[in-house]
Amino acid sequence: MIKKLLKRNSSFSTSAGVLICALVLTGCGKDQPAVSPAQTPIAAVAVPKPVQKAVSSVSRLTTPPANQFDFSNKKDPFKPFVVVKVESKRPSDSIKNEQHDSLPIHSFDVSQFKLIGIVTGVRENKAMVTDPGGKGYVLKAGMTIGKNNGKIILINSSGVDVVEQFKDESGKTRKETIKLTLPRKQ
Numbered sequence: 554m555i556k557k558l559l560k561r562n563s564s565f566s567t568s569a570g571v572l573i574c575a576l577v578l579t580g581c582g583k584d585q586p587a588v589s590p591a592q593t594p595i596a597a598v599a600v601p602k603p604v605q606k607a608v609s610s611v612s613r614l615t616t617p618p619a620n621q622f623d624f625s626n627k628k629d630p631f632k633p634f635v636v637v638k639v640e641s642k643r644p645s646d647s648i649k650n651e652q653h654d655s656l657p658i659h660s661f662d663v664s665q666f667k668l669i670g671i672v673t674g675v676r677e678n679k680a681m682v683t684d685p686g687g688k689g690y691v692l693k694a695g696m697t698i699g700k701n702n703g704k705i706i707l708i709n710s711s712g713v714d715v716v717e718q719f720k721d722e723s724g725k726t727r728k729e730t731i732k733l734t735l736p737r738k739q
Contacts (some may be wrong), residue, residue, distance in 0.1 A: 623705060632682040658690050663699035663715050666690075668733040682733065703731065 666682040669689070680692045692698065692713065696705050703717035712734040721727050 597712060657688065658682070658698055659702065661685060661699065662703075663703045663717065663731045663733070666698065666733060668713060668735050671708065671712075671735065673710060680708045680713045680733075682713075 617677065661684050665685050668680060668682050670681040671680075672679045677693060681689055682692060682698075683689050690698075692705055694705050694708055697703060698705060698715060699717065701717040701719050705713060705714040706716050707714040712732050715731045715733065717729050717731065718726055719729070
């Protein structure tokens with residue numbers, strides 16, 4: 554029985570293959586005209602294309618005006634609105650005062666600051682204080698603090714030592730040491 558099926562399948566597959574080839578060949582020939590080997594197409598004569606005349610674009614360019622925009626009557630956006638002129642006796646004093654007076658840490662007395670923490674480190678100790686408004690500052694030895702530019706001379710586990718220099722009524726320069734300590738636990 555298997556042999557009969559194979560014979561039928563083989564004859565069926567060959568007849569199907571012949572039929573497909575016939576369809577493919579007839580379908581391809583309809584769109585293209587048949588060319589016989591005796592007739593060869595005539596080669597087209599090559600006509601040279603006209604060459605365009607070279608024109609330089611440099612001659613057509615005109616130089617733009619040197620300054621197209623005039624900003625002389627416009628406001629500079631980087632200048633401050635208010636200019637404050639400060640007169641001082643010595644230039645070095647005015648630079649120090651401007652730097653210290655512009656910082657908020659220099660707008661309160663030293664005694665108004667509250668020491669809230671001390672961090673002891675290998676290299677240097679640091680302390681954190683808050684001003685009466687509640688803003689916090691990190692302090693290191695050598696920084697200045699307060700209205701009288703008190704210098705922080707020592708930060709240790711017991712507190713922060715600040716030295717203020719000021720002139721008394723007689724004109725003598727005096728030094729006062731103020732110690733900020735941590736609040737006691739209750």
